[in-house]
Amino acid sequence: MDERRRRRLAQEADQETQPERRGPVRARPTGQGGSREVEERRPPASPAESVVRPQLWAHVVISTLTLCAGAGVLLGGDWIDRFRPEFADVFGLQAGRLVRLFPAVCLFVAAQLAYINLWYRVRSRKDFSGRYRVWYFVVPAWLLFCVCTATDAHHMAARLANARWPLPFQNAELLWWMTPTGVALVTFARLLSHEMRRTTGGMLFLWTATITALVNAAVLLGRPMLSEGHALMLVEQGAALLWPASLMLSMLYFARYVIHVSSEPTELLDEEEADSEETEPRPGFFSRWRESRREAKARRAELKAKRAAEKAQRAAEKPAARTEAREKKEAEKKEAAARAAEKKAAAAKSAAAKKPVAAKSEAAASKQAASEASTNRPQKAEPQPAKSSSPAERDGGEDSAKRAPAAKVTRTDRAEPAHDDFDADEDDSMQRLSKKERRRLRKLRRQQANAH
Known part of the structure; x- marks a missing residue:
């Protein structure tokens, strides 16, 4: 049976790879000596490849935007309930329609991505163990979750079941719909973890969705025993918004893997890697994490040793540098003193040359x-004797000469x-x-x- 299925899948794969795009034309001879043109075609690209991009950064951006949108719905609804009650019927957190619309949309997109994963996994030619069959149950399960989230059909079914088969518990209606939902979600998470073992992002968001769904169920079941409060309401609504978004993102990351990496089962790939001489078996997440930590520790130790060696080298070079700086400073002082002496001698020489000129x-x-x-000194006028015509005057002149x-x-x-x-x-x-x-x-x- 497996051999027939393998041959049938191989034939279907050959038929799918028949060229459909027009390529170069070559001539084929005919029986009449003529020739006819044969068009070579290439296989068309799947529409899913244009939606699910191979770039990892694009999926990281989509994940960030989705989580930010969920946080905006949560915080915005709480703000509207407190400050804008007129919009609470649409955008409110407790009774608003947007709080119900966001998880419904996320679950619908998750169902579509799960169908893409099914479409690619079914075409695997080496999945003889039938691991792809789990997707036949995942797609309708996500659609059922979407319908129940949008219409509250699970509450109506729980009331009908409790009216027909009443349970002696306080939260009987909750148990009627929560028990099968929890069992199905945990079972699918366990099965899909084998499928997504090579997808780190898919595994992370899958278990995030499972854990937040369990937290939401625990809050709903334990509400009678817990005190009502604003924080408890935020935790409940936040978990109710987070687990559908995480489930959608896990489907998105696995769709990227099956479209652009490989649609074969992970067990077969593990066996091929184990049998290959060129590659080693892929370690688990924690093993890779420990290995990366060891490498980082080794790099830090190497960097620390390098810094210590540089520090020791600088410490050894410091005395020589100080001595060189001191000698350089002394040489500069001597040079400055010599220049000052030369200037002084030149000044003395110039002063000595100017001294005769100054004298x-x-x-x-x-x-x-x-x-x-x-x-400027005035000249003294010498007295001239007066001429006398008489002897008396001459005698008087002699007397005047004696009295000179x-x-x-x-x-x-x-x-x-x-x-x-x-x-x-x-x-x-x-x-x-x-x-x-x-x-x-x-x-x-x-x-x-x-x-x-």
């Missing part, structure tokens, strides 16, 4: 000052004002000179006085 200028200035003083010293003294006394005028003129000429020239002139006069 000559001082001598010229003193000579000029003396000449100016001599020109007294007259001379008298003239000297009369000449004192003229001497004072000469000093005043000298002071004026001294004031006309600069301070430096006056100092030099006084020094020159003192030297002349000492010499005399």
Whole structure:
């Protein structure tokens, strides 16, 4: 039976791979010596390939947007319930239609993606164990969950079943619909975990959906024993919104795998990798995580050792650097002292060269000052004896000559004002000179006085 099925699937695969797109045309000879054109066709791309992209970043973006949308519905509905009660019937968290629409849409999309996975898995030519059959039950299960979420049909069925077969429990109606739903969800999660073993994103969101669905069921069952509160309501509604979204994302990641990677069962791929000499068996998630941690630890240790070696090298080079800096500083000081000495010697030389010139200028200035003083000094008028025509006058002239010293003294006394005028003129000429020239002139006069 398996051999016939394998041959049938191989024939179907050959028929599916018949070219349908027009390619290059080649001529085939006919019996009459002519030729006819034969069109080579390529297999068409599946519509699902244009929807489910092979790029991983696109799926990460879709996952982020879906989770953000769920968070927006949760927080926005809570805000509308508290501050905008007029919109609570549509967008509210407790009685709004949007809270019911979001998980229904997620479950519908999950059913469509599950059908895509079924379509690709059925065409596997090596799945002899029939692992693909689980998708025949997954697709209608997700559709049933979608209908019940949108219409609350499970509550009506639970009331009818409890009226026909009543249970002696407080939450009898909840148990009627929650027990089969929980069993089906956990069973599908266990079976699909084998299918999605090579899809890290699919496994993550699959178990996230399972855990959040169990949390939602626990809150619903334990509500009579728990105190009503705002936090409990947020936990319940958040779990009710998260598990359908996570289920849809797990189907999306597995659709990417079966479309763009491989549609063969994971057990067969594991056996092929185990038998292959070029590749090793793929380790599990935790094994890969531990291996990555060990590699990161080794890299950190290597980096730490490298930094320690660089630090030791810098510590060894520091004394030499300090000595070199000190020697450089001393050399700079010596060079600066030498330049200062050269400048000082040049200044002394220039001063020595200017000294004779200064002495000559001082001598010229003193000579000029003396000449100016001599020109400004008034000349004394010598007395001339008066001519006398008589002897008495001549005798009087002799008497006047004998009395000349007294007259001379008298003239000297009369000449004192003229001497004072000469000093005043000298002071004026001294004031006309600069301070430096006056100092030099006084020094020159003192030297002349000492010499005399």
